Amino acid sequence: GEDVEQSLFLSVREGDSSVINCTYTDSSSTYLYWYKQEPGAGLQLLTYIFSNMDMKQDQRLTVLLNKKDKHLSLRIADTQTGDSAIYFCAERGGGGYQKVTFGTGTKLQVIP
Amino acid sequence: GAVVSQHPSWVICKSGTSVKIECRSLDFQATTMFWYRQFPKQSLMLMATSNEGSKATYEQGVEKDKFLINHASLTLSTLTVTSAHPEDSSFYICSAPRASGSTDTQYFGPGTRLTVL
Numbered sequence: 314g315e316d317v318e319q320s321l322f323l324s325v326r327e328g329d330s331s332v333i334n335c336t337y338t339d340s341s342s343t344y345l346y347w348y349k350q351e352p353g354a355g356l357q358l359l360t361y362i363f364s365n366m367d368m369k370q371d372q373r374l375t376v377l378l379n380k381k382d383k384h385l386s387l388r389i390a391d392t393q394t395g396d397s398a399i400y401f402c403a404e405r406g407g408g409g410y411q412k413v414t415f416g417t418g419t420k421l422q423v424i425p
Numbered sequence: 426g427a428v429v430s431q432h433p434s435w436v437i438c439k440s441g442t443s444v445k446i447e448c449r450s451l452d453f454q455a456t457t458m459f460w461y462r463q464f465p466k467q468s469l470m471l472m473a474t475s476n477e478g479s480k481a482t483y484e485q486g487v488e489k490d491k492f493l494i495n496h497a498s499l500t501l502s503t504l505t506v507t508s509a510h511p512e513d514s515s516f517y518i519c520s521a522p523r524a525s526g527s528t529d530t531q532y533f534g535p536g537t538r539l540t541v542l
Contacts (some may be wrong), residue, residue: 346531354467355431355518355535401468405531413459413467413520413531 317404317416324422331389333419335402338383342404345378346413347387350399359387359400389421397423428452429521431534439542441471445505446537448475448519454499456523459531460503463516475502475519509541 316338325331342364348356357393362369362376364384369376375388385402402416428451438444448458456477461469473494474482480541481494493505506513518536 330525344530353463355540356520358530358532361530403531412471412474414471415461417468 317402317414319400319402319416319419321417322420322422324340324424325392327392327394327423329392331387331392331396331421331423333389333400333402333421335385335386335416336383337385337402337404337414337416339404339406339414341406343393344405345376346384346403346405347374347376347404348401348403350418351399352398356401381412392421392423394423394425397421429519429532429534431517431533431537433537434535435538435540437538437540437542439532440510441508443505443507444504444509444539446517446519446539448502448504448521450500450521450523450532452522453523455502455523456499457522458496458502459520460494460502460504461520463518465516469518470480472504475504477502506539509539511541514539514541 316330319335344363347359349355349359360371360374377386390425399418399420401418403413430449432447458475460472462472463469471484472487475494475496477496483489496502516536516538520531520533522531
């Protein structure tokens with residue numbers, strides 16, 4: 314089955330850039346997502362990218378996709394303490410079936 | 426923007442009782458909704474796909490007789506945890522895909538925290 318992996322923890326200083334990495338195995342992925350989850354809360358969609366794109370930028374967020382290596386990254390510029398949360402990458406397979414497989418989540422800790 | 430709601434946001438029940446969780450798409454119709462379960466400090470695990478007007482599709486290892494899913498309308502799916510036990514305590518999240526032009530995106534509900542005593 315599909316597998317999505319992330320590193321479990323990342324610590325950065327406020328104002329620095331954060332880069333969260335994700336690898337996946339499904340070569341037929343059509344969409345790749347980044348979600349943010351704050352403690353005790355549901356998921357918030359941050360951004361997504363089509364599988365035929367290499368990069369997408371949205372304000373402080375930059376998503377890079379290397380489809381050949383099945384590697385996805387999320388860069389947060391000028392990281393703020395409010396960015397502290399768990400970040401999940403997720404992929405949606407092809408074939409018209411909308412099942413989404415989630416990564417294990419990366420806990421981002423921003424140090425003031 | 427698209428909003429998916431869940432009710433209740435949290436529930437505490439006694440072991441052996443049944444609990445119903447509702448998932449609603451508030452400003453769009455969803456023929457398909459998904460139910461996930463999240464244990465503390467873990468990722469979301471897909472439990473089942475809820476299909477409007479037909480039976481739900483359950484992931485391997487999920488007991489369909491224990492987790493009853495009903496997708497009675499294009500905006501409502503319900504998950505009933507029957508004869509709940511403490512090991513069913515978890516955070517349950519639903520999602521619904523919404524198409525917008527040539528794209529679609531999964532929108533998630535805020536989750537329901539179930540605690541079984």
